[in-house]
Amino acid sequence: MKPPMNDDPHNRARRLIDMERVEGLAREDQRxxxxxxxxxxxxxxxAARTEAALRALRTASVSMPRGLAAAAQSTLRRRAEELRAQHTRNVALAIGCTLSWLFGVASAPLVWKVCAWVGTTLDLPRVVWVLGFAAWWFIPVSAMGVVILWLRRRWERESPAFGSRW
Ligand SMILES: [Zn+2]
Structure with missing residues (x-):
């Protein structure tokens, strides 16, 4: 007579292997x-595969949040570095603008005197040396403006968020 499924020793072993994880086994069954x-x-x-699968699950449940945390951390760090770089650029731009403006204003009287002296010495019409003064004074300022525009366009290309701050 064919024994019922539950009496098959392999089935019993399978059942006991699963039971051992969940509720434990009587000493008799263990033996x-x-x-x-x-x-x-x-x-x-x-039994070995069951053990390995359970171990993998335990490891995964511990390492997954750790991986997520690391990913979040590196994202935050990258963003902080971006913001710091952006801040440095903004400060550099502000200094550059201020310097070029100060230079232009501070040098104006001197340039005016030089132009006036050249104009008088060479007996140039006043309009010529006044225009010369205007050109001289505006050249560094416009050159600086071109450089700033160029830098800004390049930085905007590198990080699109940069443009929205200006
Ligand atoms: Zn067996």
Whole structure:
């Protein structure tokens, strides 16, 4: 007579392997399972796979949040570095603008005197040396403006967020 499924020793071993994880085994069942696993390669393999799967699950549940945290951390760090770089650029631009303006204003009287002297010495019409003064004074300022525009366009290309701050 064919024994019912539950009496098949391999089925019993399988059931006990699962039960061992969930509710534990009576000492009698434990002993029986140990003996069966020692004798049956198939069931021993199944027990080992179950153990490995459970270990992997435990490891995954611990390492996944750690991985997520690291990813979030590196994203934040990258953003902070971006903001710091942006701030440095803004400060550099502000200094550049201020310097060029100060230079232009501060040098104006001197340039005016030089132009006036050249105009008088060479006996040039006043309009010529006044225009010369205007050109001289505006050249550094416009050159600086071109440089600033060029830098701004380049920085905007590098980080699109930069443009929205100006
Ligand atoms: Zn077996």
């Amino acid at each position: 029986w399972l140990r003996d069966h696993l020692a004798a049956c390669e198939t069931c021993a393999g199944r």
